[in-house]
Amino acid sequence: MVEVLGTFRVNKINFWSANVQYMVLFLRDRLVFVKVGGQFADQAISSGAIVGGALGGIVGGIIGAKIGEKLDKTKGEKKVLETAANINRFSEMSVDELVRLDKANYELPYNNISKIEIQQSSMGANGPRTGTLSIQGAKKEKFDIAPNQDYNFCAETIKTLLADKSFN
Numbered sequence: 290m291v292e293v294l295g296t297f298r299v300n301k302i303n304f305w306s307a308n309v310q311y312m313v314l315f316l317r318d319r320l321v322f323v324k325v326g327g328q329f330a331d332q333a334i335s336s337g338a339i340v341g342g343a344l345g346g347i348v349g350g351i352i353g354a355k356i357g358e359k360l361d362k363t364k365g366e367k368k369v370l371e372t373a374a375n376i377n378r379f380s381e382m383s384v385d386e387l388v389r390l391d392k393a394n395y396e397l398p399y400n401n402i403s404k405i406e407i408q409q410s411s412m413g414a415n416g417p418r419t420g421t422l423s424i425q426g427a428k429k430e431k432f433d434i435a436p437n438q439d440y441n442f443c444a445e446t447i448k449t450l451l452a453d454k455s456f457n
Contacts, residue, residue, distance in 0.1 A: 290380065290381060290382070290383065291314065291316055291321070291380060291383065291384060292316065292317060292380070293314050293315070293316065293379065293380050294315045294316060294317065294446075294450060295315040295446035295449070295450060296312055296313060296314050296315060296446075297312075297313060297434065297435070297438050297442070297443045297446065298310060298311065298312050298313070298325065298326075298434070298435035298438065299311050299422055299432035299433065299434055299435060300418070300432060300433040300435055301430070301432055302431070302432075302433060307327055309324055309326075309327060309393050310324070310325055310326030310327065310435060311323060311325065311393075311394075311432075312325045312379070313422075314387070315446055315450050316384070318398060318399055318400075319384070319396050319397060319398045319399055320396065320397045320399070320402075320424075321384060321387050321388070321394070321395075321396045321397075322393075322394060322395050322396070322397070323379060323387055323390060323391070323394050324390070324391040324393040324394055384396055397424070397426055399450075399451060399454070401426045401427065402424060402426050402451065402454050403425045403426065403454065404423075404424075404425040404454055405423070405424050405425070405447060405451050405454050406422070406423045407420060407421070407423075407434070407443060407444050407447050408420050408421050409440045409444075417436040418433040418434055418435065418436055419433075419434040419435065419436055419437075419438045419439075419440050420433075420434045420440050420443065421433060421434065422434055422443075422447075
């Protein structure tokens with residue numbers, strides 16, 4: 290049973306293989322990265338232009354934008370509910386159980402982190418994002434913070450739990 294002190298979703302961008310979406314669980318003494326999605330986990334977000342293009346033309350664009358807004362809102366609400374359900378489910382497991390859920394899952398003790406940096410940005414090479422998260426441990430890892438999350442919450446979580454290692 291773990292006490293989750295904070296969490297948000299990040300996307301590990303892999304150039305040679307599929308991207309992985311993680312829920313980062315902030316515990317008292319470590320980060321636990323739990324895979325919650327794959328390559329296209331956030332691709333449907335901001336879909337108005339795609340739907341508009343499919344419908345074609347100016348009229349299609351207007352209709353598509355309205356449909357896309359509705360889809361975005363619905364998908365955003367669904368992500369919030371999925372996140373809450375995952376936090377409840379993950380809180381009932383031990384760290385070992387969490388890591389064993391998927392071969393992509395792993396833990397990173399805070400004492401193995403030398404530096405952590407968070408920066409706000411709205412667009413990356415792979416589409417919309419909230420910002421970036423860089424963690425320097427045994428190796429440097431960089432993540433996109435998944436879209437439709439509150440950047441200030443993400444930054445505050447890091448500053449509160451890893452104050453001695455973080456900077457913007």
